[in-house]
Amino acid sequence: AQRVTQPEKLLSVFKGAPVELKCNYSYSGSPELFWYVQYSRQRLQLLLRHISRESIKGFTADLNKGETSFHLKKPFAQEEDSAMYYCAHEGSGTYKYIFGTGTRLKVLA
Amino acid sequence: SQTIHQWPATLVQPVGSPLSLECTVEGTSNPNLYWYRQAAGRGLQLLFYSVGIGQISSEVPQNLSASRPQDRQFILSSKKLLLSDSGFYLCAWSRGQGRRETQYFGPGTRLLVL
Numbered sequence: 001a002q003r004v005t006q007p008e009k010l011l012s013v014f015k016g017a018p019v020e021l022k023c024n025y026s027y028s029g030s031p032e033l034f035w036y037v038q039y040s041r042q043r044l045q046l047l048l049r050h051i052s053r054e055s056i057k058g059f060t061a062d063l064n065k066g067e068t069s070f071h072l073k074k075p076f077a078q079e080e081d082s083a084m085y086y087c088a089h090e091g092s093g094t095y096k097y098i099f100g101t102g103t104r105l106k107v108l109a
Numbered sequence: 110s111q112t113i114h115q116w117p118a119t120l121v122q123p124v125g126s127p128l129s130l131e132c133t134v135e136g137t138s139n140p141n142l143y144w145y146r147q148a149a150g151r152g153l154q155l156l157f158y159s160v161g162i163g164q165i166s167s168e169v170p171q172n173l174s175a176s177r178p179q180d181r182q183f184i185l186s187s188k189k190l191l192l193s194d195s196g197f198y199l200c201a202w203s204r205g206q207g208r209r210e211t212q213y214f215g216p217g218t219r220l221l222v223l
Contacts, residue, residue, distance in 0.1 A: 034211070088153075094208075096143070096168070099145075
């Protein structure tokens, strides 16, 4: 079955420290992967997606097909990065999307 | 620009009562529409999705149903609510006619069944 795994429910880092939110997927073929973020009292929204290869708010994510991973990274965490982060990919041959269970990032002052 | 609305924002209902949550999208045509339940520790659980009027795909057998009476309207319903239906329900849309599209989420409805 297609699955997205985010092993950490909670990740706490200090301001200025590097952060890496892990995401592993099971998908045969070339998936399109997404990272969504939900800040406190805000809507869930797209942070970045693999095909865009952008850096958004200092975050990047690289698709590693060998390890089937799409980890989200930022070299220097900021307090405003505290949020809930979800990794997702589209379901093979369907219009649905598979989400991970999410990782709550807390950036400590 | 496109916008997505959900209402009500919060709902408290007794067990056994019916449910109707509404989601509407503006500024686009033929969107794909989705209902999710968001629960702590369980992430986003896809409940239903629709690629067109009257076309509903159910992902999880449960006490809920969905309907799409108009192109940009998606309704989540139940005839008799259970305590376990309590949760945060999110509606989302993505551009139709293509896969691998970004999803855009509504503000959500918090449902408490007592």
